[in-house]
Structures are given as structure tokens and as C-alpha cells.
Amino acid sequence: MKPFDEMIKTGGQVRPPYEQLQSWLDTQNPERFAQKARDAENVFRKTGITFAVYGDEEAAERLIPFDIIPRIITGNEWRRLSQGIEQRVMALNAFLDDIYHRQEIIRAGRIPRELFTHNDAYLPEMVGFRPPGNVYTHIIGVDIVRTEENQFYVLEDNARTPSGVSYMLENRETMMQLFPELFQQIKVRPVETYPKLLRQSLAAVAPPGCKGTPTIAVLTPGIYNSAYFEHAFLADQMGVELVEGSDLKIENGKVVMRTTEGNRAIDVLYRRVDDSYLDPLTFRRDSALGVAGIMDVYRSGNITIANAPGTGIADDKALYSYMPEIIEFYTGRKAILENVPTHRCSEPDTLKYVLENLAELVVKEVHGSGGYGMLVGPAATKKEREDFALKLKANPKNYIAQPTLALSTTPIMTEKGLAPRHVDLRPFVLVSDRIRITPGGLTRVALKEGSLVVNSSQGGGTKDTWVLDD
């Protein structure tokens, strides 16, 4: 079956949200347009908007390809999406609070206790502790895919450390530089306020003891991290310090950074370092990326860590399969956005079904991310499927399986003109005293014809994403 194309109907007619764009495209000189695409690439390379791919020596720094055809979402579609996202984010925070406290949801028998008992992402250090403002996951990037005009699914919640927001911002910046006239013709809701809102949001969850303007810092693992560009970008745009573990230490019960004028206390730390590296005294002892003793400072209420340690449990893909129950349990209403039907391989009957239908399914590791360690059944060779089946049988608990979704397509610019490619969408959500969702988000696009894998580490690109102000 032909996948749903967001721009062109089956008969070749342009869908209403894209009409204005199409008539603008019709006026473009193809050569000039191709030149613009090259200009865009130069801008990205010059500004150093790169990412690193782990295990890929040659391409230590690579560009994420940028496609200049915007992806368009109508105001109505966005309203529904954002309601669904808001509901989900509220449920996630309530859920995290619950499982580190009374665990009502387990007592009520809605989810099995085993999900936590042998899960490294569940941190005993967080049990009984309430983070400032009662917020666990401050920054979320919900991955959403579309299969029909009115059918959206949430693929992942990314409640731990979503990345990509810098691309959302740079993509818009680049589009406005290349095609200013387009933004005069079509009213697009702005995304540029994100850094300001992020700063406000982080300031709003400063520890209760913090007087005056809170000192905020972004903690990065350093320049060799794949998302370093984003860490620097966000620190810069927020006007806060970008710190590394080696800049920090504990002094008088506070986390301080070493500056040219002595040590300065930090109130809110937006950390882009994983839980296990955060504090060598509590977690991995060999970590040089974190701060020895920060968990004690945190638990005494003298610093806010965003996102809170222990939120990673919400990204577990086995837990994901329970999201409909989780949303209903905490919000009292059915989930507005659907989950992708998910088979838990830990259940023997399900495992049998998955093994028999590997060719139609996508199988993922429960703790995996970034498209690593997954099998896309329909795209895999027989040999790859057989090898994967062995891994699956050896450790069924480690996997979940989902039907291969016919992701929607939008056109990209190719050498032969416009051609449809599969896309997903990652809207960015900020949680503090309120929930703020930036209109749009990051559209990732699989550049290879027919490919369903949009991850940048696997050759995906990005697009500017427009929510129409209609």
C-alpha cells in the first residue's frame, strides 16, 4: 500500500496546507533553487553544526543533511497533537513521582513490579526524594509518527535527554535566511523563543532556598560528545555557562564552578550527562564526566538537576507498552495520542508470534536508543533476521516488537526534483510550573528512498517544520 503523503494526494493534487508552498515552488528557478540547497549546506558546515557518530572514525564530525522543503502541519492538527503531548507529559511526571514514592500503580496491579526490580534505569537513590517543583522530566522530546490523515502514534517519549532542539532552531534560522519572502507569504508559528523559555523554565524550578536570580549551567561531557554542538548552542542562547565535570566541585554543601574570580555556586544544572556518569560516589566510580558528591547536594535540596536522575526508567521500551494504562491511571482519561501496538517478547506466546513474523516486525532493545541494535524486519536480509532471532531467543526480556508502520512521507529535494521520503516528528516540551510546547519540532527524514529509519546516526536528515498560524 502506498504510504500517506502529507503534501500530495493519490491523484496528484496538492493538499490544502501545502497549496501556498506549491505555488511559491512553481515560481522558483530550479537552478537557483539547487544553489540555495548548497548554500544551506555551506552555512551548516561553516557554523560547525555537526554531530559525531560513535564508532565511525572517518566521519568524526558529520553534518546532518538538511532538506530545504519544509514540512507543514496545520493549526488544527497541532492543537490535537499538543493536547495529546501535554496529557502524556503530565502522566509521565505523575508516574515518576509515584514509582519513587507510594507506587500506587503497581499496587493497583496496572503494571508489573518486575519492570523496576531488575532495571538499571530505576534509581533506588531517588526513592522517597521529591525534586524541586515536583518535576522529574523538565525537557522532553516526544517522537510522533503519522500513518494516515488523522492517525498519529507516539513512538517514544524521550523523557531522559532528548536531543535535536538545536537543529530545530538552526533549521528555521537557515530557512529564514534563504527564503525570507516565503515567511512573508505564509504565516508560520515561531520557534525562536525556545532558548528563552528553556531558561525561564529552568529558573522556575530552582531549589526553594535559592534567592534572587538562579545561576544556571549546562553540563556537557565535552567537545568529543556527539551532541556537543547542541550543548554549546543552548548554553550560548540561554546566556549561561557551559560546564564540564572538571569545572565543578562541592563546597559548603553547594555545587560550585571554578571561575576566573573564584568559585561560584550553581542552582540549576541542565545536565547532558547520563545518570550513571553523574556522580562517581554514587554511580559509576570511573566517571570523570560528573561531580563527586552532587547526589548528596541534590538530595539536600541545594541544586536542581534537570532532568532528574532516574527519569530514564520512563524511556524503557517495555514500560512504553504500558503507557496507555499509565496515562489513564494518572489523568483519568483515555490517551489522546495512541501508542504503537507493542509485543513484549518476555511473554512466551508473544515471543513465538514475534519469531514467526520477524519479516513484518520492527524489533527493538528495551534499553536501546538512536536506532542502534534494532531490526527492521521488512528491510533486513534473511541472514540478518536469523541472526537476530538467535539473540532474541537468548534474551527475550530484552526486546519488544512492533508492526512496521507505513510512516507518512513528505517531499524532499533530490537531483531529479521533489520525491517523497518517510518522516517522523519530535516536538519539544518544557515542564516547570507549567507545560510549554514549541509549535512544530524537529522533523527527521529518511533520505534513502523507501527507508523507514530516520535516525541521524543511520543516515537520516532533517527539515524545518512549520505549524501554520491558521
Add this chain to the structure above:
Amino acid sequence: MLLGRTANGLYWMFRYIERAENMARLIDAGLRMALTKTSDAPEEWSSVLMSAGVKIGYSAKYKEFNASLVSDYLLRDLSNSSSVMSCIETARSNARMVRTALTREAWESVNETWMILKSTLASPIPETDLPRVLDQIKRETAIIRGAFHGTMLRNEIFNFARLGTFIERADNTARILDVKYYVLLPSISYVGTTLDNFQWESILRSVSAHRSYRWVYDVEYNPVNIADYLILNSRMPRSLNFCYSNIVDNLKFLANDYGKRHECHDMSESIMTRLENNEIRTIFDNGLHEFLSDLIYQTNGLGSKIAEAYNFD
């Protein structure tokens, strides 16, 4: 207020950019010397390596001294931490680390320089191409300097960057002079031979001063004037006097900004006083070599004191 690590990154970023540029000049001067039939080319290349401070590393790798080996070692060899490519790599890593402290233009100029030189220096440079490549290196570093001067706020960020530039430059000028001090030692009413003239010009050329010298002094090269120019002249941008006056100024800005003086302030001012209240004749009388090696030692010490004072040691 800056992170100590940011101050460190700015300081070293600019030390390495300065060093890359100085390497290009040294090779340029070496090439010129090697062209003169009167000189002993291997001897000249050996002294270029000495001025660059990498003689030991080079000798561990190569037995002979010639244009193509030496220039390759100084331009492209990543095992030589002072080679142009190593310097640019290090400068860019530091720039990446302190990105939030740089304007977009300043960052982009460093990043572009890195991209361009990475491709230029990807394969060995034929001797006939050397002049073009050396020009390109000097031009690229000039663009970085221009972007930096044209767009950066004159605050502590600027001061730490400038300190890196001038500490490196002072060290460099002093070392170039020290390696060649013996060709400058004058006998009474001594008229230089052709070789001496070439040697003198070469010293000036290695700090891009062979033309401006003539605007200030005679058309004729004269060792005392050359030493005076590179040590005491307050307007020559690579002289020790000029470097130290900038170091002192930038440290003063920091002291005003932060409301606090450190040991490095006293130290830099006392070196400055020695440069201001001195005659080139006196320096020669007391020993040029002793003066220069002491200054190299002091400059090194001052660098450490600055790092200590501003928490980036």
C-alpha cells in the same frame, strides 16, 4: 566572570593561532636563506628548527636537514605539537570548547581556517608550492584576527585571548633572536659581509619586519638597530616591548574588572620597566644572549602566574 577552563581555552586558542602564524614565517625565512648560495642550507634549517623549539623532536625522527623534510615537519607533522596543522587543530579544539565565549564570526573564521588548512595540508607540499601555502596560512590567521578584532566585545574574554597572543609572540621573538644572537654581535665598526646581510634580513623576515625596518632605520641593515627594533621599539608589533606593553595593559583591564591584582601584575610590570628603561648598547654590553634567555624564562614564568591567578592552572 568566566569559567577558569574558558579563560584557559581562550588563552591557548590564541597562543596556538599565533604559533601557527610564526611557524609559517620561520619557514618563509628559512626558504629565503636556503636560496642564497653563500649559506650552508642544512645549518640554516637546523637553526629554523631551533627557533621553532622543535629541534629535539625533529632530530629523533630525521638525520638530515633540508627544505622538504623540515617544512613538512613544521607544516604537517601531527607528531609535532607545534606544526601548523597541530596548532590549528588545537586552536580549533579550544575554540570549540569556548564557543559560547566567541562571536559567530570569530568562531566561523577559526572553523573555516581549520577546514581550509586541513585540505591544503592533507598531502605533502611540493617545494615550488611552499610560498603559496605559507601565504595562505598567514592570510587565514589574519582573517581570524580580523574577525576577532572586528566583532568581539572588549571584556575579560578579549583580555585572556590577547594575553595568549602576546605571551606566545614575546616568546617567539625572543627565541628567534636568541638562536641568531651571535650573528648580531658587532665587532667595532664592522661592515657586514653579504652573508651577514642575508642573515640579518632573515631575522627581520622571520618576524615580517624586513620592510618596516627600513621605514624606521637606515636602508642598510645594522645588527644593533635590528636588535633595538625587535627588543625595544615600542611601535613594532612583534617587538618584546610591544608584546609586554600589551600584556601589561590586558592584565590591568582584568585587575580593574575584577577589582583585584595578583603576582602576575607585578611581574609583568617589572619586566616592562626593564624594557622601557634600557638602551640596546647596555643590553649588548651585559650580554645579549643572557638578556634573551632570561626573558624567555621570565615569560614562561609569567604565563604560569597568569594561569594561577585566574584559576586555569
